[in-house]
Amino acid sequence: MTRKELIEQIYKKQSFLCVGLDPVMEKIPSHLMTFEDPIFEFNKRIIDATAEYAVAFKPNTAFYEAQGVKGWATLEKTINYIPKDCFVIADAKRGDIGNTSTAYAKTFFETLPCDAVTVAPYMGKDSVQPFLQFEGKWAIVLGLTSNEGASDFQYHTNLEDEPLFAKVIETVKSWGTTENLMFVVGATRAEQLAQIRKIVPHHFLLVPGVGAQGGSLEEVFNAGATKECGLLVNASRAIIYAGTGNEFEISAKKEALNIQSEMALYLQRLMR
Numbered sequence: 468m469t470r471k472e473l474i475e476q477i478y479k480k481q482s483f484l485c486v487g488l489d490p491v492m493e494k495i496p497s498h499l500m501t502f503e504d505p506i507f508e509f510n511k512r513i514i515d516a517t518a519e520y521a522v523a524f525k526p527n528t529a530f531y532e533a534q535g536v537k538g539w540a541t542l543e544k545t546i547n548y549i550p551k552d553c554f555v556i557a558d559a560k561r562g563d564i565g566n567t568s569t570a571y572a573k574t575f576f577e578t579l580p581c582d583a584v585t586v587a588p589y590m591g592k593d594s595v596q597p598f599l600q601f602e603g604k605w606a607i608v609l610g611l612t613s614n615e616g617a618s619d620f621q622y623h624t625n626l627e628d629e630p631l632f633a634k635v636i637e638t639v640k641s642w643g644t645t646e647n648l649m650f651v652v653g654a655t656r657a658e659q660l661a662q663i664r665k666i667v668p669h670h671f672l673l674v675p676g677v678g679a680q681g682g683s684l685e686e687v688f689n690a691g692a693t694k695e696c697g698l699l700v701n702a703s704r705a706i707i708y709a710g711t712g713n714e715f716e717i718s719a720k721k722e723a724l725n726i727q728s729e730m731a732l733y734l735q736r737l738m739r
Contacts, residue, residue: 468554468582469603470646473671476522476552477696478738481731484723485523485556485673487703488513488545489530494708496715506534510545513707516720520727523554523699525673546579554699555581556607556673562587562594569597576601583607585651585673588639599643606648610636610663613653613676632659636666645669652691654682654700660690669693675701677726684726688733696737702726 468476477483490506502508514524531542549555561571561584575581576598583605586595598606611621611632621632629637636650652663654676663672672691676682677700684700691698706726710718 470671473522473554474695476554478734480520480522480727481734482520482522482727483696483698483700483730483734484517484521484726485525485554485699485701486513486517486521486706486723487558487675487701488524488526488707489703490707491530492534494711496711496713498713504537504541504544506531506538507541507544507548509707510541511548512716513719514545514549516716517706517723518550518553520720520723521553523556523701524549525556525558525701525703527558527703543579546581554583556699557581557584560585560587560609561598562590564590564593568594572598572601572604576604583649585609588635592642595639595642599647604647606643607673608635608639608648608650610639610650610672611652611659613655613682617653633662633666636663640667640670645671649673649699651675654684654687658690660687664691664693669695669697671697671699673699673701675703677702677705684729685733688730692733692737694737696734700726700730 488510490509495505495509499505499508526542526545528542531538546555557575575584584598585607586598588595588608595606595608623631649671650667652660652672652674654674674687677684687700706719706722709722
């Protein structure tokens with residue numbers, strides 16, 4: 468999906484919601500266990516319930532890899548089931564060099580029809596560049612994360628008092644363009660969004676951490692939105708586990724609608 472197509476979907480749906488598909492077998496409603504592939508059935512129902520409110524879906528590959536070969540089959544079925552008008556992100560956080568990185572890129576862009584894959588930039592340019600060689604595909608590079616351990620490295624400063632996360636984003640932005648490169652910025656670090664926007668004023672940002680992790684959607688929008696929106700805000704647990712009973716998908720639909728409705732109000736500001 469191109470940047471233009473993504474922006475069109477954002478304004479068509481009045482949403483910049485990304486739904487994270489991070490299923491844990493122990494949390495799957497018990498009545499789905501009679502299906503041959505309970506996780507796929509769970510994902511199908513979540514996708515059906517939320518697709519009209521979401522512009523993107525983000526399966527975290529770890530939850531599928533943990534199931535072995537069957538899990539990879541579930542991942543492939545899930546990705547193929549996602550509507551074509553939705554942006555598909557493989558949250559794989561790959562980061563290697565040379566032929567290995569190229570093989571990872573082919574996995575998610577050729578073998579699986581994903582639009583984007585999350586990438587760790589620690590090994591430098593040659594670990595990210597292979598993901599930027601596919602037309603209409605995106606690398607989403609870890610910029611600033613919201614986990615507790617982020618302070619171990621990401622906030623360390625150099626002699627110019629520049630934090631490492633800012634140095635990473637400043638360096639990586641020259642490796643691609645606004646048409647094939649995004650950055651992950653955690654919602655619980657919304658106070659740094661304004662600083663990051665000065666470094667990458669036009670790139671899309673994938674923002675996890677809204678909902679169950681406590682990030683504020685309004686704060687994220689105020690600090691990070693561009694004239695074209697420029698945001699994909701991810702919610703996983705808050706949506707997919709909004710309900711646990713036989714009608715769990717209805718609860719997921721309501722939660723997605725609540726988030727989308729708030730997003731629509733913010734997007735109206737950009738249209739004035």
